[in-house]
Amino acid sequence: MKSSISVRDLTLNFGAVSVLKNLNLEVAEGEFIVLLGPSGCGKSTLLNCLAGLLDLSDGQIWIKGQNVTWAEPNERGIGMVFQSYALYPQMTVRGNLSFGLKNARMPQAEIDRRVARAAEILQIGPLLDRKPGALSGGQRQRVAIGRALVRDVDVFLFDEPLSNLDAKLRSELRVEIKRLHARLGNTMVYVTHDQIEALTLADRIAVMRGGIIQQLDAPQTIYNKPANLFVAGFIGSPSMNFLHGAVVDGGRGFSVAGTVIALEGYDGGRPVEMAKAILGVRPEHIDIVHEPESGRTIPATVELDEPMGADSLVWLTTGGAQLSVRVPVERRLAPGTAVHLRLDVGKASLFDAVTEQRV
Amino acid sequence: MMPTSVPIDAYSPHGRKPKRIMEPRRIMLYAVLLVAVLYYILPLWVMVMTSLKGMPEIRLGNIFAPPVEITFEPWVKAWSEACTGLKCEGLRAGFWNSVQITVPSVIVSMAVASVSGYALSFWKFRGSEVFFTILIFGSFIPYQVMLYPLVVICRELGIYGTLPAVILIHTIFGMPILTLLFRNYFASLPEELFKAARVDGAGFWGIFLKVLVPMSVPIFVVATILQITGIWNDFLFGVVFAGTQNWPMTVQLNNIVNSTQGVKEYNLNMAATMLTGLVPLTVYFLSGKLFVRGIAAGAVKG
Numbered sequence: 001m002k003s004s005i006s007v008r009d010l011t012l013n014f015g016a017v018s019v020l021k022n023l024n025l026e027v028a029e030g031e032f033i034v035l036l037g038p039s040g041c042g043k044s045t046l047l048n049c050l051a052g053l054l055d056l057s058d059g060q061i062w063i064k065g066q067n068v069t070w071a072e073p074n075e076r077g078i079g080m081v082f083q084s085y086a087l088y089p090q091m092t093v094r095g096n097l098s099f100g101l102k103n104a105r106m107p108q109a110e111i112d113r114r115v116a117r118a119a120e121i122l123q124i125g126p127l128l129d130r131k132p133g134a135l136s137g138g139q140r141q142r143v144a145i146g147r148a149l150v151r152d153v154d155v156f157l158f159d160e161p162l163s164n165l166d167a168k169l170r171s172e173l174r175v176e177i178k179r180l181h182a183r184l185g186n187t188m189v190y191v192t193h194d195q196i197e198a199l200t201l202a203d204r205i206a207v208m209r210g211g212i213i214q215q216l217d218a219p220q221t222i223y224n225k226p227a228n229l230f231v232a233g234f235i236g237s238p239s240m241n242f243l244h245g246a247v248v249d250g251g252r253g254f255s256v257a258g259t260v261i262a263l264e265g266y267d268g269g270r271p272v273e274m275a276k277a278i279l280g281v282r283p284e285h286i287d288i289v290h291e292p293e294s295g296r297t298i299p300a301t302v303e304l305d306e307p308m309g310a311d312s313l314v315w316l317t318t319g320g321a322q323l324s325v326r327v328p329v330e331r332r333l334a335p336g337t338a339v340h341l342r343l344d345v346g347k348a349s350l351f352d353a354v355t356e357q358r359v
Numbered sequence: 360m361m362p363t364s365v366p367i368d369a370y371s372p373h374g375r376k377p378k379r380i381m382e383p384r385r386i387m388l389y390a391v392l393l394v395a396v397l398y399y400i401l402p403l404w405v406m407v408m409t410s411l412k413g414m415p416e417i418r419l420g421n422i423f424a425p426p427v428e429i430t431f432e433p434w435v436k437a438w439s440e441a442c443t444g445l446k447c448e449g450l451r452a453g454f455w456n457s458v459q460i461t462v463p464s465v466i467v468s469m470a471v472a473s474v475s476g477y478a479l480s481f482w483k484f485r486g487s488e489v490f491f492t493i494l495i496f497g498s499f500i501p502y503q504v505m506l507y508p509l510v511v512i513c514r515e516l517g518i519y520g521t522l523p524a525v526i527l528i529h530t531i532f533g534m535p536i537l538t539l540l541f542r543n544y545f546a547s548l549p550e551e552l553f554k555a556a557r558v559d560g561a562g563f564w565g566i567f568l569k570v571l572v573p574m575s576v577p578i579f580v581v582a583t584i585l586q587i588t589g590i591w592n593d594f595l596f597g598v599v600f601a602g603t604q605n606w607p608m609t610v611q612l613n614n615i616v617n618s619t620q621g622v623k624e625y626n627l628n629m630a631a632t633m634l635t636g637l638v639p640l641t642v643y644f645l646s647g648k649l650f651v652r653g654i655a656a657g658a659v660k661g
Binding site: 048051052053072073074078079080082083084086087088089090099100103104147159 | 549551552554555556557558559560561565569570573574
């Protein structure tokens, strides 16, 4: 597949602080890439570099086969949508949409045609003569998307576009962005710290921390086979349970709090014996049973349960560690009940406690 | 089983808490306000009353008493006949000189300061913070220290004693406070707006003129008021740099009031003073609300 964006050895320093370190990223044409990470991980910085709003210290950026490393933002063939909408308050919606086109000295007829098309796609036709102040948050963000749309570019950059909206609008607009991507087929790079947005929208997710891409994979791979402990802990809500123990029996068993669980059927590399290892299991991959099964269960005590509507989250303690397990909401467990947990090793992730990498 | 609702007990407190009319803090507040009003209104009262009296009535010494016989002659005389040095043409000439100094000075100083404030907040360059600090530091140095060097500079430029000289001086001395004002206002505008405009292909001037200036009306109003009143009330720069034929109204006023020959015409002096103060006063009255709003807007972030 042809490459739409190519970031090569990108390095960015602010004074002595290194924000991005030798970052490489290839985005295919029409791909939806989400940059995900906690605040300060460099995801917005990377997006600003792509847009040309920040000068990089070293490396190259190519967009559509052009080296745009030194190009101005408007020369890069990108459109950008911001978290705070960034609409020009004194201009009408029409003025906002056509501002960039007028700066490019486009003929008025072509401007009108493009504004009309964007208004049709985003259903903001009736709002064209209003000012941003008279629009709701959702409408403003649509106009902001429209401003990227009229530029008729191949690459859309989104900088946390939904973070200022309330929960209901956010999920509506999320679907709308996905629909827009399906209709236009543009390359989209989308920055967010919301993992639901990342998991639902992305073709591939780049999980970032400390200016480095930790893992770049399809959402399901990121979720099921996190490359390291950070990705495992960052993705998933409630987050993955981590059991600290050791790999024993020549790599065939995981020993935790005096119990050994067989690693048979583990989906990954062949485990070797490790004095310190971490077994990560998601809350939905644990069963609560009342009878111990040798090599498959560990004992635990129910602490409390949190009904969440569709299902219920049960918090338990086992050997000093705290675990959460997702169960159907009908299943109520009284605090203090002694139970056994059967872990689904086939869907678990084993990490080397020293390197923090997945085995 | 819990009852689903309990009716209110009408005999115990319910609804809005009643307010007492004469609370101690209200009495205190009004007392302070009254004193403040008297403090400012009494001198004004004396000035207005004196300016409407004839000299014989003034000599009686009842400065608070309203005039027995109202006369507008002192006002007319102050405007068109009073002696300001050698000529006896009143404040009229000084008024037009002040207009000629104030209007271009306000426009030029605001144009320069708004652009530098914009550059300092959005187009940061290496050392821009240091530059800004030095600029602000300049406002702490007393004017008088720089007076002589500036006279020499103006002389070397060949503009000493002309209107351009005094306009240049006002622009220079307006820079620190105006740049601070504009920079802080622009810094309070969202940076994403600036980024969006860059993606839209607007350049340095395009972003400033088409995006930021239309959003910055309040701060331009504040700067205008500050500059009009400051420059109109200026005495020192006017008397030093403008040249005798361009002396502003304040200088003429001084010449009228401080003349040591003949009888002190208090009524004329009062009228002349009020005439001189009329312009800044009008500006304040017309724009008070905008002024407060703009100052508050500029003070949010710094």
